[in-house]
Amino acid sequence: MHINLKLTAAALALFVASQGAFAQVKKKPVVSPKNKPAAPEAQIKAAVLPTDKNVIIGKLPNGITYYIRQNDLPQNRAELYLVNKAGSILESDAQQGLAHFTEHMAFNGTRDFPKNALVNYLQSAGVKFGADLNAYTSFDETVYQLPLPTDSVKVFEKGFDILANWAGYVSFDQAELDKERGVVLEELRLRGKNAQERLQLQTLPVLLNNSRYASRLPKGKEDIIKNFNLATIKSFYEDWYRPDLQAVIAVGDFDPKRVEELIKQKFSGLKNPAGEKPRTEYSVPATPGTIVKFATDGEFPYTLAQIIVKHPKTNVKTTTDYLQNMRVALFNQMLNARLNELLQKPAPPFLYGSASYGGFLANLDAFSSVVVARPGELEGAVKTLVAEIERARKFGFTLTEFERAKQNALIQIGNSWKERDKTRSVNFVGEYQQHFLTGQAIPGIDYEYSFYVSNINNITLAQMNALAGKFISDQNRVIIVEAPDKEKDKLPNEATLLSWINTAGKTVTPYVDNVSTKPLMEKIPEAGTITDEQKDDSIGVTNITLSNGVKVILKPTNFKNDQVVITGYSFGGTSLAADQDFTSASFAGQVVSSSGVGEFNQIQLDKLLTGKNVTINPYISDNTQGFSGNAAPKDLETAFQLINLYFTQPRKDLDIWQSSISQTKSLLANRGLDPGSVYQDTVSAVMNNYNPRAMVPTVEKLSAASLDKAFDFYHKRFSDASNFTFTLVGSFNVLSIKPLLTTYLASLPSSNSKETFKDLNMYPVSGQVTKTVYKGIGDKSNVQLVFSGDYQYSEDNNIQIDALEEILNIKLTERLREQESGAYAPGVNAHYNKTPKSKYSITVSFGCAPENVDKLIAATLEEINKLKQNGAVQTDIQKFAAEDLRSTQVQLRENYFWTGYLAGGSQNQEDPHRIMYHDKTVAKVTVQSTKEAANTYLNGKNLIKLILMPEKK
Missing domain, CATH: 3.30.830.10 (Metalloenzyme, LuxS/M16 peptidase-like)
Incomplete structure (x- = not known):
């Protein structure tokens, strides 16, 4: 049970920064040219998008809408959801926080499930509270999720009783309500009482233009939660939990006709209140010009800037909406690819940067750009971010960028189409939820894939290059700067900040697309042999030993149509690094993984792999080194080539090394401001017996680390393949994969060293x-x-x-x-x-x-x-x-x-x-x-x- 704030720009920036500045975007599976469905006409006319024939949509006489879809994955499981068009935006002044409190009370007693009986019953059926059984409250909706087994008819059908009880029969027992006050306050404490919340209270009134949204945050007000009476919360429930504002969504492995009967049986008795209140649609008024807001907090460890330009929302309902949605996705992809390239410079201009056009709030879309600056470098970060956007506006994108983006878009939609019979039920729920809440179309994957294949080449580069000019504006624009209190005196004033933004990009030149036409592997290695093969039919596994000692565990499956998961390991890891070399060694796997292979730097490698569904990453952990990744069956050879090259031709990239060290130093600068980070540092120390390796590295240790030592350590860890065991699970044939194993794995160097890890006594302290x-x-x-x-x-x-x-x-x-x-x-x-x-x-x-x-x-x-x-x-x-x-x-x-x-x-x-x-x-x-x-x-x-x-x- 939680609160959902649909304001993601700052949250995303903070999340990425806190996770480290070196995350890589995973590639998506590619479209197979075979067996494509029939495409619609090439000439696009504005027409209403069809509704997927695989979903049953109905409405009961009382107004309840329902969506039913039979889906086999997972087997013997179903997802049941209750969606209410009622959130915190509908609260009266005296009810602030009670939309969320109502959600809590739904789990604390209903007509047919008094007190905690509902949670007890579901746990006994194998449904886990919090992980499976959950709910959330947002500004405009409250949603309950109930995943259930369908192999027990009794449990499954009881699920519709539970949904109906939530929809109309919450009991609001006074004793349960009084106990729940503390729980709700503790949830607010857990999620708030921190720098992010304090900054949000400063910035949201500006961002939301003092609209009702700014004064109806789902968390509400503490004094109201502590003191409201029973009648106040019951009036919210009775006013807004009503059939004409509710939808039941059921997707899973069941008989849809029986489910429709159950919905009619369980929900037809619900009634709308007499003299029902109109469900007002609130908005965020436009802001003439630009508003700037500076906000600081003593515990905030980052300095960041956001530029948000708000636009009227487009819900995708027609073919022209869909085509524009495709253009926007291509635009976002190309622009962020450029921003990600900047992070690979020796001294990156920011810790994190992104810019994209997408949904915002209250019938608004927004072009949101966010940059997290390195300490003391806000000006450079803002100017670089704005300049990159201005470069796209002035000169547009190159044809090669555009072609790669189209390939990646086809990869993404093609993967969904290939896996259309292996899609998990929960993946459909979100689509139906949005259809109910916003009217967003649900044409289904067959139609969407056909539309993409037929129309993506109707999108022109000129159309793409016009988008930046449409998105960027100095009207209805909000600029927010958030920083630690200690940086307050170093922040610019409003005029200076605006001058940075207005002058950035004045001297930009067109983007140069750095691509290589060379093959990934110039020379195919001389193959080794298979020396042993053991089949275990009981679990469908084949164990193979190669001539150089490499072991391979193979399990073909039909769980996915286009997926093979790959891992490999051998023992050793950073436990084998000398204490004085540990900092260098700890960066070895991460840096090599981000440096490309052979003659290709990472930027060139990413571009070379466009159109392929393959991800392979080497790693070095405490006690092991190895690989993780996945590939489509048709790209398995590329995956094995990458593994071979990471063994034999890892790339030593000084720029990536300097970027990694520089970014880590920047993240350390204000780490001590954040209470959670300081606490976690103590936890890590105590849990690892105060071993220095478990501590956050100091600036001095980072400065003393060396690329030569890191690269040498990587070489040692991957010099002997005989210690490695690889595991492959997915859509492949054992016979056809053997040539890849002998060519790319059996040819790897080996010395039969039998190396293993060292025990460094990194355990919790005793006593x-x-x-x-x-x-x-x-x-x-x-x-x-x-x-x-x-x-x-x-x-x-x-x-x-x-x-x-x-x-x-x-x-x-x-x-x-x-x-x-x-x-x-x-x-x-x-x-x-x-x-x-x-x-x-x-x-x-x-x-x-x-x-x-x-x-x-x-x-x-x-x-x-x-x-x-x-x-x-x-x-x-x-x-x-x-x-x-x-x-x-x-x-x-x-x-x-x-x-x-x-x-x-x-x-x-x-x-x-x-x-x-x-x-x-x-x-x-x-x-x-x-x-x-x-x-x-x-x-x-x-x-x-x-x-x-x-x-x-």
Whole structure:
């Protein structure tokens, strides 16, 4: 259950910056020229887009709309959604925050499911609260999601009772409501009470032009949440939860006729209120000219600028809308490709930059450009971003850029079309939701693919080059600058900022497209041979050993039509780097992965791979090195060529090295301002026995790091292929893939070194330890309780820890959330590993009010003691078993699951058949076994308490 704010520009910038400045855009699968569906006429006339014939759309006499689609993936599963055209925008002054509170109350008692009966029932059916069973509230809608099994008719059909109860029969029990006040306030504390929230309160009134949207944030007002009465929230529910504003969406593996009967049966009795209120459509008034807003906060670690130009929204309903949508997507792709190239300079002009045209809010679209500056370099960042946009406006795009963008667009739509019979049910829900909320067309993938193939070449370069001029304007424009308080004196004034923007790009020259026409691999290697082959028909696996010692695990599947997942590993990793070389070694995998291969730098390589569905990335972790990636079957040879080249011809790129070091230094500059980062640094230190390798690198260590050392370390890690095991899972034939294995893997250099990792003793500290970090002005605390110790790695022990994790999750949600009303989302995370040494840790984490820290820690330990004394109650064991077995059923038809299962099993030398008797392993979880597990793994001998508290005043 959460709040959804559809204001993504700043959030996206911050997210990318916090994740590191070196993320790479993954390539999408390519269109096969074979078996294309028939295309519509080439000449486009404005016509209403058709509605996908595979979805049943109906409306009951009371106004409820429904969407039904039969879909087989995942098997025996369905997605049921209730969509309400009612969000925080409809709240009265006295109801601010109650749209979101209503969503909470729907889980706390309805006519047919009093108090917590609904959550209990669904957990017993294998539906996980929070992960599967959830909801969100936004400005304009509230949406409930209910994924259910369909192999139990009783459970599945009960789902429509639940949706109907949410739609019209929430009970609003006074005692439950009063308990939920604390839970909602804790959710607001968890998601807010931080720099981002404080900055948002400064900037949203400007961005939303003091419209109703600016005063109706879904989170509401704390004093109202604490003090509203029952009548106030019931009036919101009765006014706005009504059939003519509701839709039921059902997609899954079921009989659609039966589902339609159930919807009519369960929802026809709902009635609209007498004298219903009109559902007003609110807007954000246009702003003449440009408004500039500066906002700072003492805990904000970045300096960023946003330029937002608002435009009337276009909902795609006609063929001309769709064609324009295609143009916009091509424009966004080409412009951001240019901005991403700038990050590969030795001294990148910004930490992150993006610009795109898309949906905004309240019937508006926007051209939003965002740049996160390096410390002290806001002027250069803003000017570079604006200049790049101005370059596109002045000179347009090149023909080669345009052709690549069209290929990538066809790749994307083609992949969706190829997988049309393997599309997960949840993927359809969003489309139907938007059709109900905004009228956006749902023509279906057959039509969309046909339209793309037939019309993409009707889009001209001149049309594309005119878009920037349409998007860019100094009218209805808002410019926002956010920065740390300490940078306030260095920020420009409004006139200076506008002069940067107005003069940027005055001297730009046309973009030069740097492409190479050489083949990826000039000379095909001399092939090796297969020396051993073992088939295991019970799990559909073939194990192959090549002449140079490389091992390959192959599992052909039909789970996807156009996907092969590839991983490879060998032991060693940065554990083999000397302490003085560790910083250099820690960058080795990332830098080489971003530097291209052979004669091609990364920019050239990305362009060379246009039209191919292939992603291969080398990596070096603590204890292993290897590869991760995927490819379409037709591009497997390219994938193997990339693997071979990353072994034999990795590229040493000084620009990428300098960019990586420079960006990392910039991210460190203000890291200490953010309470979460400071807290996490302490957590990492304690959890890794204060090993310097677990600490954030200092500027001095970064300055002392060397590309030569990093590149030499990479070479050593990939010099002996005999230690490598590769796993391939997906749409391929074992016989046809063998020539690729012998040519590109069996030809790799090998010395049979039998190298392995070193144990560096990076484990949680022993004994009972409490570390309290005092940082931050927000009224919020974070707590982690970590139990750890030695472990005997086995399938039986693993399932007991898994059960302990889930049962403790259930108990702490009941205790800390429902009973104490003290934490919104307490979580338990169990981790166990066999390498480098068999160890386990179980971490309980929650956020709460500072004054409740001790009370909630005591409550947590009390629940743990109950488990140690009595074991779990049988109903909680049944909930764990139901969730585990149902999730396993779905995973067994996923390529990524099998890749991890087979590769992980290889690393840990586990029985590859263990999945076949998994249900019997789960059955070993009993009341007695959970008692024994609690006493073994939660004994408290090694207990670390990690607490974040606000700064002492």
